[in-house]
Amino acid sequence: MFGAAVEAPRDIERPGDPEYMASLARGLAVLQYVAQRERPVSIAEASRALGFSRAAVRRCLYTLHQLGYVGHDLRGYSVRRKTTALGHPYLSLTAFAVRAQPLLDSLRDELGESCSLGVMEDDALCYVARSEASRIMAVGLKVGSTLPLYPTSMGRVLLAGRSHEEQDAYFARTQVRALTPHTIVDIPRLLVTIRRAAADGYALVDQELELGLRSIAVPVIDRGRVMAALNVGMSAARVSMDDVQARLLPALRRTAGLLRPA
Known part of the structure; x- marks a missing residue:
């Protein structure tokens, strides 16, 4: 929907950088992945595509849903209009x-x-x-x-x-x-x-x-x-x-x- 496809991040953890927030990086990667899909995304699909654990993806999507950036129904997760404000x-x-x-x-x-x-x-x-x-x-x-x-x-x-x-x-x-x-x-x-x-x-x-x-x-x-x-x-x-x-x-x-x- 918005630009090129997301590739699985290779160095998203960066353990040697104390200022780097890997959890934030994962959340942004999940949001970008969902935004680029033309249909709702499941936790399993995002997990496979990004190389994150299902638990990590679930927490990211839960947080994004609570903040109003993604919506959730029986088909999966999709972006809400609030993302355009970014x-x-x-x-x-x-x-x-x-x-x-x-x-x-x-x-x-x-x-x-x-x-x-x-x-x-x-x-x-x-x-x-x-x-x-x-x-x-x-x-x-x-x-x-x-x-x-x-x-x-x-x-x-x-x-x-x-x-x-x-x-x-x-x-x-x-x-x-x-x-x-x-x-x-x-x-x-x-x-x-x-x-x-x-x-x-x-x-x-x-x-x-x-x-x-x-x-x-x-x-x-x-x-x-x-x-x-x-x-x-x-x-x-x-x-x-x-x-x-x-x-x-x-x-x-x-x-x-x-x-x-x-």
Whole structure:
């Protein structure tokens, strides 16, 4: 029903890893197996397919049934609608990126520069939509690419949307290093820059990620929170800082205002 067939896990126990919860891994494997079947599943069938004991499968299914993720009748076990909630954020983000693509294409055509849409994922900037200009940028970014948050315009906009406590915690666990001679690596200065971006409503980064690359980003706001960032990247030699703010920033803000999740 949902993707490829489940193979029997070979190393699901992982006895050498004290942080690993084998019982949770078994439960997720059972849930995935049931979700991928187009008919109800018996305990014996799941046990054979996954290589777990019948007792283990029974306990997993009992727990999943009590939590409302699977239903049970005389034919066996099948998933309930509650399982769709597990994938809803990902599916919503995917749909949002699909809807955003024509707007990015239009912005690219208007400005003649590459445009991107990004979100924060695991302390990194993740690109979810991108529209390339005819010029080839050396960074070679594409949908699914990830970059550090601190030296990027979108990353700073996304960090600017978090609380001061969350910003401090991010830098406490992040190794900041110079990617170019222009990269800001002083954390107090980075925090000032990020908090200024929150006040200004945009972040401008000049050759901190890669020499010759300049970018500007604005937040995409949903119900009062920053849920994504939209940026334009350009050659520092070709586009002046004045042009970035006078021509690109208004177009970015206009497009960001049109970007809203369903």
